[in-house]
Amino acid sequence: MIRFRVAATSNPNTPHLPPQKTMLLKILFISVVSAACVNSLAFNPATARRSVARFTDAPVASAVVDAALEAAILAPNHFLSEPWRFYIPGEKTMKALNELNPEKTKMFEKVPNWLIVTLKSEQELHSKLWLEDLSAVSCATQNFMTSLAIDGVGSKWMTGALGSPPAAILETVKAGEGEELVAAVWFGMPEKGLEGTKAPPRKLGVEGCLTRLD
Ligand SMILES: Cc1cc2nc3c(=O)[nH]c(=O)nc-3n(C[C@H](O)[C@H](O)[C@H](O)COP(=O)(O)O)c2cc1C
Numbered sequence: 001m002i003r004f005r006v007a008a009t010s011n012p013n014t015p016h017l018p019p020q021k022t023m024l025l026k027i028l029f030i031s032v033v034s035a036a037c038v039n040s041l042a043f044n045p046a047t048a049r050r051s052v053a054r055f056t057d058a059p060v061a062s063a064v065v066d067a068a069l070e071a072a073i074l075a076p077n078h079f080l081s082e083p084w085r086f087y088i089p090g091e092k093t094m095k096a097l098n099e100l101n102p103e104k105t106k107m108f109e110k111v112p113n114w115l116i117v118t119l120k121s122e123q124e125l126h127s128k129l130w131l132e133d134l135s136a137v138s139c140a141t142q143n144f145m146t147s148l149a150i151d152g153v154g155s156k157w158m159t160g161a162l163g164s165p166p167a168a169i170l171e172t173v174k175a176g177e178g179e180e181l182v183a184a185v186w187f188g189m190p191e192k193g194l195e196g197t198k199a200p201p202r203k204l205g206v207e208g209c210l211t212r213l214d
Pocket of ligand 1: 051052158161198
């Protein structure tokens with residue numbers, strides 16, 4: 001948040017400036033305020049994330065990944081059930097993931113990092129509280145990706161396009177008993193800057209899915 005304080009000109013200790021300098025200072029002040037306002041509208045952390053599937057070989061700093069994981073676990077979570085589990089594959093597991101579907105191996109080998117996110121819920125399948133746990137894991141996944149985006153790291157939430165059954169992915173990462181696959185997040189330094197990556201247009205838009213009530 002930006003706060004501005006304007007000094008009272010009636011204070012006898014305030015040095016008096018010639019009118020031209022006062023005018024210049026006013027113009028400078030207005031420019032700085034306008035730039036700050038435009039900038040805060042242009043950069044909205046909530047919309048910084050875009051799906052990215054092409055990455056460079058540049059490594060992602062481990063501090064950036066750690067910060068994203070810290071953001072993930074601060075997702076809204078009813079009863080603080082912490083129903084998320086995360087898996088970061090090392091070299092051996094990455095190779096195993098890449099080879100799950102031979103048709104996709106070439107494409108997968110270009111992905112520098114994966115985060116597998118699972119749901120670990122104590123609740124009855126599809127019950128209200130189970131859905132709440134699933135919602136929380138989705139929020140955690142979104143937090144992870146948004147935090148990466150704020151640090152300039154691209155990511156993509158993958159499921160169906162992996163072309164492998166969720167059970168095979170869970171087995172490969174040695175997920176715990178009863179866990180369900182929520183996301184395989186690909187991430188890395190984007191080939192194109194995130195600022196230049198456009199969101200696919202939403203057909204409904206806000207007005208198409210919002211009902212304003214009396
Ligand atoms: C649950 C879920 C599963 C997804 N699975 C895939 C997938 O299998 N393949 C894919 O290309 N994109 C997948 N995506 C990413 C969407 O295609 C992407 O979010 C959408 O095109 C909107 O683009 P944006 O993320 O840049 O806003 C998935 C997204 C979600 C939330």
